[in-house]
Amino acid sequence: MTARPHPTPAAPRPSPPAVRGSRLGTRLPAFYCPLERDLVHPGAKRVEARAVEWLDSFGLYPDPVERAWGLATHSADFSCRIIPTGDVEALLLFTEWNYWANAVDDWQDSGSDEVGTGAVVEHGVRLLRTIEDPGASLLPEGPMTRALADLVRRTHAVLSPFELRRFTEGTRDWLLGAAWRAARAEAGAMPTLNDFVAMGPLANGTRFSLTWSDVARGDRLPAEVLCSPALTALTDAAGFVVSADNDLFSYDKDDHLEPSEINLVNVLAHQESCSPAEAVPLAVALRDRVMVLFIALRRRLARDADEELRRHLTALGHYVAGCIAWQSRAPRYASPRNRYELPLTEARFDIRFADAPSDTRTGPPEDLPALASWWRQLRD
Numbered sequence: 001m002t003a004r005p006h007p008t009p010a011a012p013r014p015s016p017p018a019v020r021g022s023r024l025g026t027r028l029p030a031f032y033c034p035l036e037r038d039l040v041h042p043g044a045k046r047v048e049a050r051a052v053e054w055l056d057s058f059g060l061y062p063d064p065v066e067r068a069w070g071l072a073t074h075s076a077d078f079s080c081r082i083i084p085t086g087d088v089e090a091l092l093l094f095t096e097w098n099y100w101a102n103a104v105d106d107w108q109d110s111g112s113d114e115v116g117t118g119a120v121v122e123h124g125v126r127l128l129r130t131i132e133d134p135g136a137s138l139l140p141e142g143p144m145t146r147a148l149a150d151l152v153r154r155t156h157a158v159l160s161p162f163e164l165r166r167f168t169e170g171t172r173d174w175l176l177g178a179a180w181r182a183a184r185a186e187a188g189a190m191p192t193l194n195d196f197v198a199m200g201p202l203a204n205g206t207r208f209s210l211t212w213s214d215v216a217r218g219d220r221l222p223a224e225v226l227c228s229p230a231l232t233a234l235t236d237a238a239g240f241v242v243s244a245d246n247d248l249f250s251y252d253k254d255d256h257l258e259p260s261e262i263n264l265v266n267v268l269a270h271q272e273s274c275s276p277a278e279a280v281p282l283a284v285a286l287r288d289r290v291m292v293l294f295i296a297l298r299r300r301l302a303r304d305a306d307e308e309l310r311r312h313l314t315a316l317g318h319y320v321a322g323c324i325a326w327q328s329r330a331p332r333y334a335s336p337r338n339r340y341e342l343p344l345t346e347a348r349f350d351i352r353f354a355d356a357p358s359d360t361r362t363g364p365p366e367d368l369p370a371l372a373s374w375w376r377q378l379r380d
Contacts, residue, residue, distance in 0.1 A: 019339045022252045023276040024265065030354035031245065031324055032288045034295060035317040037353075038325060039084035040077075041091060048076035051095045058147040060103065065342065072331040072343035073102040081322030082209060083315075086216025093154055094212035100147055101174070101205070102332075117183040124175035131155075131168050162223065163215055170207030177202025181262040188259045190270040197240065197286075198370035200262065204246065206239030206319070213315045219308050230301055231312075233377040237294040238316045240371075242323045244287035249327040249349065251276070253336035281358065288357035289365065290374075294320070296362070297378045324351070 041047065052071065061067035075098035083091055104123075126138040127148075134152045139145045159167060180199050184191050191200075214221065225231065247263040254261040264286075269279040298313050305313060327333055328351045331343035364375040 023255055024248070024251055024280055025277045028248055028349055028351060029280055029284045029358075030352040032291055032354040032357045033321055033324060035321040037321045039081065039318060039322065040325075041080035041084050041086070041088075043088045043091070044076065044080035047080055047088060047092050047095055050092055051076050051099060054096050055099055055147075058150070059143045060100070060147055062143075068342050069106070069332070069337060070099065070103060072335075073099065074326060074330040074332065075099040075102055077329060078323070078326040079212075081326045082319045083213050083216050084318055084322070086213075087218070090158065090212060090216040093151070093158065094209075094216070096147075097151055097155075097208075097212075100144070100151060101208075103144065105178075117179060117186045120175075120182045121179045124179055128168065128172055128175065131171060159211075159215065160220070163211060163220075166207060166226075167211040170205055170209070170211055173202045174205030174208050177204070184262050185257075185259055190260070190267055191262065193267055193271050194368050194370050196262070196264065196267045197368055200264070200267075201236075201239045201243035204239050204243040206235060206242065210235065210315070210319060213319065214312065217311060217315070219311055221308060221312055225309060229373075230297065230377045230380070233374040234294065234297050234301065234313075234316065237290050237297065237374050238320050240290050241287055241294060241320050244283060244290075245324055246327065247283070248280070249330075249333045253333055253338065256338040285359040286365065288354075289359045289361060290371070291320075292357050292360070292362060293364075293374055293378065297374070300378060 334347035335344035
């Protein structure tokens with residue numbers, strides 16, 4: 001078939017002669033996270049070994065350098081921390097999806113001239129249609145396509161029609177958010193804060209991940225519960241917190257890009273005409289305010305929840321707390337590629353946890369109408 005756009009792992013980028021410091025300062029801020037922490041699936045080591053074996057069987061990485069950076073994502077650790085209980089086979093499939101998706105993410109964030117908005121949109125549409133119709137032959141032959149075909153085949157065999165629809169919608173969120181960020185970067189225009197909080201976190205793929213959390217536990221919430229306004233708001237709030245945390249952990253990884261990476265810190269720095277370091281407390285305050293809302297709304301929903309919904313609400317907490325633990329340990333972030341020729345295996349962040357939120361206000365931010373509906377769900 002005719003070759004069509006499809007990402008390949010980014011080519012190695014030369015590192016500077018000396019490792020430069022972070023524009024955010026010498027330490028990350030303390031994280032307010034009053035949730036159960038440091039959980040990990042008991043089968044994590046075996047899941048990682050089997051996932052790496054799967055990656056190598058498809059030759060997903062073209063050389064040892066690319067393989068080292070692919071494994072530095074610690075995608076197995078991510079998967080096993082946000083899903084600390086449940087079926088190992090479902091968790092393995094989710095882990096393999098994450099390794100594959102991170103290869104796509106690295107291509108999107110590579111800063112290469114070939115990765116414009118058009119290329120991101122073109123690939124995203126073809127990927128979505130491949131998930132929905134595996135036989136459509138929309139992507140070029142190669143290791144990434146063969147691995148994707150295996151993932152899609154097995155996903156169709158495991159997920160119910162409604163779960164498959166949830167997963168596809170979660171993938172659409174991720175790809176649409178990535179395309180929006182690429183478009184803003186290509187235009188050289190930093191978005192407003194209200195625009196960013198509404199659309200930026202889509203690239204996080206929250207529903208992409210949470211579908212597998214329910215599948216691994218065998219929970220099947222009815223659509224009227226899963227798609228209710230209150231649970232939708234809670235899910236979006238969790239996604240915002242995870243996205244804000246990722247913007248802190250991943251900041252150094254992308255600080256070489258011109259124009260600047262579209263992330264919460266840079267958006268706030270642009271809006272307030274300040275440095276990234278000066279924008280960090282503003283980002284943390286907004287993140288903490290949403291975390292306070294998340295805790296309160298989750299507590300309210302739990303009052304009348306049945307056992308299955310309670311497990312889902314607990315899993316949302318695992319998603320938020322697990323992402324902090326994973327990102328703090330991932331060499332992808334702690335020894336980023338724009339500073340090191342190879343990831344440092346033992347690299348990690350020295351993180352701290354705050355006893356209280358940096359912003360204790362319980363109402364919605366008056367200048368961010370894109371978030372107002374979350375607080376309305378708490379009142380209702």
